[in-house]
Amino acid sequence: MVASMPLLRSLPFLLVTILLAACGTAADTKPGPIVLAAASLQGALDEAADSWAAQGHARPVIAYAGTPVLARQIEAGAPADILFAADEQWMDVLEQKQLIRPDTRRSLYGNRLVLISISDGSRIQVTDQAETILRAIGTSKLAIADPASVPAGRYAKQVLDNLDLWATVEQQVVPTDNVRSAARLVEIGEATLGIVYESDLVGTGKITQIGRFADAVQPPIRYPLAVVASAQHPDAQSFADFLASAEAEAIFLRHKFTRLPEL
Secondary structure, eight states, X not given: OGGGHHHHHHHHHHHHHHHHHHHTTSTTOOOOOEEEEEGGGHHHHHHHHHHHHHXXXXXXXXXXXXXXXXXHHHHTTOOOSEEEOSOHHHHHHHHHTTOBOGGGOEEEEEEOEEEEEEOSSOOOOOSSHHHHHHHHHTTSOXXXXXXXXXXXXXXXXXXXXXXXXXXXXXXXXXXXXXXHHHHHHHHTTSOSEEEEEGGGGTTOSSEEEEEEOOTTTSOOEEEEEEEXXXXXXXXXXXXXXXXXXXXHHHHHHHTTOEEOOOO
């Protein structure tokens, strides 16, 4: 595992390089701005990028990974024009290091955590969430993103702490490198339950939501966006502004994100 970490951390950098090379193979094709984005944004952001491109712009080059991986890539000098993260804390770190343009920073969208299981026709009736989790998990596994490094995992752990469950289920938790991977473990039957974002349920019929966590037990989930300090693409700010538009908002709402009031 330790030997594989440098490769995992370099994946967004490698992906951007590959995508840029592919874009450059077409005659007279210039790639759009490079966007490093949290994995949970993929469905909505891909659709938004397609809408942007349909207006005559070059389609953005997007690399997805967990927010900590993306932030470290920017710290390491990876090519990037925009960061669309799932965590205010990591954006704070980059702002303190002057690696983003603070005047471009905004938090546009939010999300919610939900409890999921496989869609096998045996839906669990949710009454008390703590009791439901304990009854459903039994001796099996609970998939969440890694709480030590991934925002979605940190949020999930906070929910379990607030329900007085973390100490009870900690040994049954399977941490993953991003929230999409946690959903995947439930899909393939490697975990009985998972805690993921509500937006992760869009487009899949293999998993189902069996409960939403009350506001009282889950933290606010916000997706900050900013132009990277070293951004080179002339359309970086324009695409960032597009993501705040009514057209983009409609896309994100379809994908079960919430729109946050801009301060």
